[in-house]
Amino acid sequence: MTTIDTEETVAPLGFLVMKNLQAASPEKLAEALENPGFGVVFTDHMVDICWSVKGGWHRPRVQPYGPIPLDPAASVLHYAQEIFEGIKAYRHADGSIHTFRPDRNAARMQASARRMSLPELPAEYFIQSLREIIAVDGRWVPSGEDQSLYLRPFMFAKEAFLGVRAAQKVAYYVIASPAGAYFSGGVKPVRIWLSEEYSRAGKGGTGKAKTGGNYASSLLAQSEATAKGCDQVVFLNEERNVEELGGMNVVFVYKDGRIVTPESDSILEGITRDSILQLAEDRGYKVEKRPISIDEWREGVASGDIVEVFACGTAAVVTPIGSLVGEGFEEPQPLGELALSLREELTDIQYGRREDKHNWLLRLDA
Template sequence: MNVANAAPLVYRVERSARARSAAEREKILAAPGFGLHFTDHMVAIEWDKAQGWHDAQVRPYGPLALDPAASVLHYGQEIFEGIKAYRHADGSIWTFRPDANGARLQRSARRLAMPELPVAEFTESLRQLIAVDADWVPSAPETSLYFRPFMIGTEAFLGVRAAQKAGYYVIASPAGAYFAKGVAPVSIWLSTDYARAAKGGTGAAKCGGNYAASLLPQQEAQAQGCSQVLFLDPVEGKYLEELGGMNVFLVYKDGTIVTPELSGSILEGVTRSSILQLARDRGHRVEERKVSIDEWKQGVASGDIAEVFACGTAAVITPIGELKGRDFSVGDASAPAGEVTMAIRRELTDIQYGKIPDRHGWLVKLRD
């Protein structure tokens, strides 16, 4: 359902009459949390089968008007992305690898039978929002502006087929640390009763249904005192897949870094691919392959596995200190974060914040 536009979209801009004052905004930016506050404006672009992408606008942040029969409400045609804007020391605002996020949004759209937004328009939508909401990008360490681009089926009908109308939107939220304790090792709960995605399902797409399926096991994890849940493969139930919203890496004592290979039910994370590149740059042997839960347990017990961490746009890199199951526990959540984990995290965030050269050309400027 890829409908190319003959020319770049032209945005109509409507400024909010209820924009927060500078004082109100600065109070929020002083302690933004994560996903709690939203900027004054949003992007909206319409699509239909006849016209393709049209009616691009930046408008005041506010509720969406949806018909009760909109396909998103009945058949779950919804996809989204997560990407950040970073303020550099000179005040300029940049984002990180928007081409990769835009391409992933296209892959998700293809899997959910939705229209594919051109990657250039994806990046432009971020730039347009920053043009009016630049003051919402915080400058304190470990802070950023988190973009949530998303697309929904908006056609009003009841019938199982792909919607012929859709809406693409971008909202943004100032973000502090993802975990309340900051960058510290966390405990992870192994889910053996639930799978995140099925073979041939939507696991490789970034769609809401995958996250809805993870919420019950996430509650189970929290009841066990854990921050996140780890899922195993949906076929054999013994190979690592990913966490509820993050990819997982194991660091061996010989410096080898291993992550589960993309299986069709694992989301191809942008942070994941960036870490793989940085690890190779640093001279690590990198392997993308099947990793069994027994390999993790035995590797920690023997000392062959020295560090484990998870990664994603929101949390960047989070050390994993302990893995807990129904009848076992390995690792120590009170141990300090591993040296390799933190070295890669520092390099990645230093690139994002413009503190060291971006030798891979990952940064894209949104505003001077």
């Protein structure tokens, strides 16, 4: 007897669409898109899907953007059972709207959900939710240089109870915000503060999950960095190995052609980072994911073995690191051409200006 393997598929959700009767006028929209900043202006609608132990994923809808009713006893407010993602929509020269590697974001959100005892949203629903918000708010995708529509899917425990267990009622939303450059003034080398007092995450903790608590724990160190005149903060683990920045991964370029990025069970899997590393491999660079100590970093720069250091993430894409600042020292970092070259190649793919050899793009408005 012959057995035929069939790929299990999930039927699309039937969304109810409730249009925002107070949607932005063309004039207000043009004003918002002229200089959108990052994460300060939001579109007219949002996606809302419920989940419960009994009902599974249900009541999918697109509704006007606005406050979310929440019981004061909602579990998320007391036990921080919450995850999120960050992904962008890009307008191509022909007017079409695409996103970048949404399957990876969907998989990472599922991994975050497992770690935080939340239900795993099927990848098909994740991608459908992006299509649904673009269907009503596609006009919000800007067309200016380095501009995009930042999409923020997030999930949280909404069940009202005061008890330490996984919530049995959960809400999933997608909101969207037109975005310009992450750093004001455009791409330029940033100053990084070395935090030796505070940790972002620990072994066996939630570092690999994209959950709000990881970012909350970085805020005090980020405030310290700002006070020192730095743009971002870099964290170490208990073994004094480099982890990541408050919101980005770190990459080191060695003079022998190696590209090294820190790897541990407390570092978020960066989709932008992995894409950059793939493009570097395509050029013949040898990529290593391994622990790298702060001593190796500093000594490598001092000896000339490390010829470039940069940060990367969804929001900032790629940013050269110009200085490492710590208690009692400031060390200039070598600036090369690779970071900005890889950034140009990646953004050219995302905006449809260069061939997408790895089939990373997905059209959302088709």
